[in-house]
Amino acid sequence: MRQTDILVIGGGIAGTATTCFLAQHGRQVLLLEQSELAAEASGLNAGTLWATGWGRTPDLSSTLCMGSLEIFQTLQLDLGYDLEFRQDGSLQAMQTEEEHAFARREAQKLLARGHHVELLDSRDARDIEPALAPGIVGCLYYPYGGNADPVKTALALASLAQRRGATILTHHEVTDIAHLDDGAYQVVTPLATFRAKTLVGDHSRTGVNCLLAERGSSCCSVCTRRDSSQPSVQFAPVLEWSHSLRFIVQLFQHYETG
Secondary structure, three states: OEEEEEEEEOOOHHHHHHHHHHHHOOOOEEEEOOOOOOOOHHHOOOOEEOOOOOOOOOOHHHHHHHHHHHHHHHHHHHOOOOOOOEOOOEEEEEOOHHHHHHHHHHHHHHHHOOOOOEEEEHHHHHHHOOOOOOOOOEEEEEOOOEEOOHHHHHHHHHHHHHHOOOEEEOOOOOOEEEEOOOOOEEEEOOOOEEEEEEEEEEOOOHHHHHHHHHOOOOOOOOOEOOOOOOOOOEOEOOOOHHHOHHHHHHHHHHHHHO
């Protein structure tokens, strides 16, 4: 049986990022992925990065967005990973008057807090991106936004995690989870059995959810669940891939307070 302090289930952007930063902080961490890294939702999105600047009073949202941009910059510019990262602005299209009215209200709120966003009509939006359909009503323009390849980003985080000492195993589908008497977890795959002090995972994975439910454990929509009558299992929600920093912040808050 292989042993580790922390076992991460799921090799998407949240799993690889969590593994990477846990390893950076000296944790012994092992990641299991049932197929290939970034093979599911993390590899099937547009890779758009939405950011509006820090604002007059930085809050959690602006810290996560701008902090995420710094991570992309570090990976590509400082560490040499090719993410196809470009910070050249992002456009969010509106196709109806109702969407346009909602976007106008949101833009007004953001501008009032010192953020950077611009409401464009169809002509101005197509001047920035000629490929936009002529029939759109307008766009919200995020000058701090950008784009990166989601698969390359997840693979870069996995590579950096391994350089920092983490172990990443693909084609290890979790088939059983047991909460042991000493508080540790036993995780079984067809290829090996693992023992971990802490379990971290992606609760979008129905199979893992069912295994936990069968044993009286449950996952929550944020990060951790503490219940004196149930085993303590740390579980990550499905996150928009460019905002996985939110989970990392919450995970380390758990370690600081737990």
